[in-house]
Amino acid sequence: MGIIEKMRLDGKAIYVTGGASGIGKSVATALAEAGADVAIVDINLEGAEAVAKEIADATGSKTIAIRCDVTNQEDVEAMVAEVAGTYGKLDACFNNAGICLNVPAEEMTFEQWNKVININLNGVFLCATAAGRVMLKQGYGSIINTASMSGHIVNVPQPQCAYNASKAGVSMLTKSLAIEWAKKGVRVNCISPGYIGTDLTLNSEALKPLIEQWNAMAPMGRLGRPEELQSIVVYLAGDTSSFTTGSDIIVDGAFTCF
Numbered sequence: 001m002g003i004i005e006k007m008r009l010d011g012k013a014i015y016v017t018g019g020a021s022g023i024g025k026s027v028a029t030a031l032a033e034a035g036a037d038v039a040i041v042d043i044n045l046e047g048a049e050a051v052a053k054e055i056a057d058a059t060g061s062k063t064i065a066i067r068c069d070v071t072n073q074e075d076v077e078a079m080v081a082e083v084a085g086t087y088g089k090l091d092a093c094f095n096n097a098g099i100c101l102n103v104p105a106e107e108m109t110f111e112q113w114n115k116v117i118n119i120n121l122n123g124v125f126l127c128a129t130a131a132g133r134v135m136l137k138q139g140y141g142s143i144i145n146t147a148s149m150s151g152h153i154v155n156v157p158q159p160q161c162a163y164n165a166s167k168a169g170v171s172m173l174t175k176s177l178a179i180e181w182a183k184k185g186v187r188v189n190c191i192s193p194g195y196i197g198t199d200l201t202l203n204s205e206a207l208k209p210l211i212e213q214w215n216a217m218a219p220m221g222r223l224g225r226p227e228e229l230q231s232i233v234v235y236l237a238g239d240t241s242s243f244t245t246g247s248d249i250i251v252d253g254a255f256t257c258f
């Protein structure tokens, strides 16, 4: 079998959080194109249902849509049970839901701080450990989390201390779980995207004026596109990445290189 065939995900069951838009939607589409059955998980059920239908129509993947707030432990446990129950197993997951708030630290309320940490870091902890429990029982599984280049550098000029701290936390949580589960068949990795053109960046009134500044700082002179993250997640979800665990893969057009 050639390498491209080995990278296929036929028959694998995978859920994607934040699957209704942006990076999650794009990656979920690629996972299905590679042969996986994909559960689209989002706080926005209508959006998740539309994406699940679109992907099923385009690829023949057995998709389902699930409403889940990743900060709610009951929601997360029920979501993982539904995915594993529907497909009979859970091969991989992409814990990707996240938000960003740009507020100067001295003006940031504790509520705002907690909102970002809850979705971006606590949400990944709840999802990764719920999925991990299923995968540890199976003796196999691949967990992929979305961190960010913001876990590696402080983005400027916008003030986003909670976001940066949450993403550094996702990176270290990923490595910690990878070590704990390395001998048990469960791999844990994260991706750290640079600026990507999605709702989070393009449809935020606060961020719009900054895009030109980011592009001026970017070695490639542009934002990334969601589809430029697809293949790395397909790789991490599949069997050819069997020796890749505890990795934080930066995909940022060299933004963090200087």
Ligand code: NAP
Pocket (backbone or CB within 6 Å): 017, 018, 019, 020, 021, 022, 023, 024, 041, 042, 043, 044, 047, 068, 069, 070, 071, 096, 097, 098, 099, 100, 119, 146, 147, 148, 149, 192, 193, 194, 195, 196, 197, 198, 199, 200, 201
């Ligand atoms: P996006 O287009 O805003 O998508 C995020 C999705 O997550 C939305 O569908 C959102 O639903 C959903 N969501 C929000 N809160 C949730 C919750 N509590 N439970 C479940 N789902 C929830 O953003 P994106 O740009 O694709 O970002 C995806 C991930 O990549 C995030 O973790 C982000 O931090 C990370 N990232 C993005 C960039 C970038 O430049 N875009 C760069 C590095 C890392 P609603 O729209 O209904 O709120």
